[in-house]
Amino acid sequence: MPYIGKNPVGGGFHKLDNLTASATATYALTLGSAAYYPESANQLLVSLNGVIQAPQDSFTVSGSNLVFDSALTASDSIDFVVALGDVLAVQTVTDGAITTAKLGNSAVTDAKIDTMAASKLTGTIDDARMPAGSVVQTVFSQYSTQTSITSTTAGSGTSTGVEVQITPHSSTNKLLIQADLSIAATAYVPNTSISLEVYDGSSVVYQEVSSTYFHNASGDENYYTRGTVQAFINAHSGAKTYTVRAFKGATGTVVAQPNSNLSSILIQEIKQ
Numbered sequence: 001m002p003y004i005g006k007n008p009v010g011g012g013f014h015k016l017d018n019l020t021a022s023a024t025a026t027y028a029l030t031l032g033s034a035a036y037y038p039e040s041a042n043q044l045l046v047s048l049n050g051v052i053q054a055p056q057d058s059f060t061v062s063g064s065n066l067v068f069d070s071a072l073t074a075s076d077s078i079d080f081v082v083a084l085g086d087v088l089a090v091q092t093v094t095d096g097a098i099t100t101a102k103l104g105n106s107a108v109t110d111a112k113i114d115t116m117a118a119s120k121l122t123g124t125i126d127d128a129r130m131p132a133g134s135v136v137q138t139v140f141s142q143y144s145t146q147t148s149i150t151s152t153t154a155g156s157g158t159s160t161g162v163e164v165q166i167t168p169h170s171s172t173n174k175l176l177i178q179a180d181l182s183i184a185a186t187a188y189v190p191n192t193s194i195s196l197e198v199y200d201g202s203s204v205v206y207q208e209v210s211s212t213y214f215h216n217a218s219g220d221e222n223y224y225t226r227g228t229v230q231a232f233i234n235a236h237s238g239a240k241t242y243t244v245r246a247f248k249g250a251t252g253t254v255v256a257q258p259n260s261n262l263s264s265i266l267i268q269e270i271k272q
């Protein structure tokens with residue numbers, strides 16, 4: 001806060017400049033020739049003619065003035081005036097002034113912690129780190145639109161529409177990919193196979209050849225079955241969308257999600 005005159009020095013004890021008595025009751029208080037402003041008369045120790053004066057009774061203060069209860073004369077002697085400590089004002093601590101050494105052990109409690117960067121939970125904070133094998137995150141998606149499987153070529157299967165996106169927390173982790181597909185063969189020649197593969201947008205990361213096989217000697221019935229994927233691959237940086245694709249044998253009519261039956265994909269990031 002601002003002050004008129006000299007700012008108080010916190011905790012200071014001062015012998016003020018000498019005063020010479022005269023035919024007046026009011027005397028200007030100075031310290032180092034600068035006006036001194038006591039907070040109250042109780043702060044001052046005043047000796048007059050060898051006798052300590054009682055504050056509020058024998059003298060008061062008004063701004064930077066000492067006011068005796070009656071006028072003095074030139075024959076009086078103001079022996080000394082001592083200021084017994086300045087009143088502290090609320091100060092603003094200088095940026096960077098509080099160092100680690102000035103904080104007591106256990107002084108910072110949970111209530112005083114707002115947020116913490118994720119990087120602070122690594123390194124030497126062992127208890128805050130997840131052990132290997134922990135599930136870091138799980139993403140899941142379902143799809144029910146019936147989709148015709150037309151591809152017969154491995155590595156370029158038809159998208160089944162079953163897909164999900166994941167952004168791993170660390171490229172050193174692993175991804176466990178599990179997919180469960182509803183598949184049907186209709187109006188086909190006997191002995192039709194279906195193979196599944198997982199595509200990450202740039203390459204096939206997993207392939208299961210002939211994961212499902214249909215056999216019907218007469219070829220006059222519809223067969224419904226489930227196709228599954230279980231893959232364990234390296235994680236990566238950034239987001240990727242994993243799509244389940246399918247390709248069939250050279251014969252047969254095959255669809256995924258027949259009659260809007262649900263297919264699903266689940267990916268879990270596993271801590272390494």
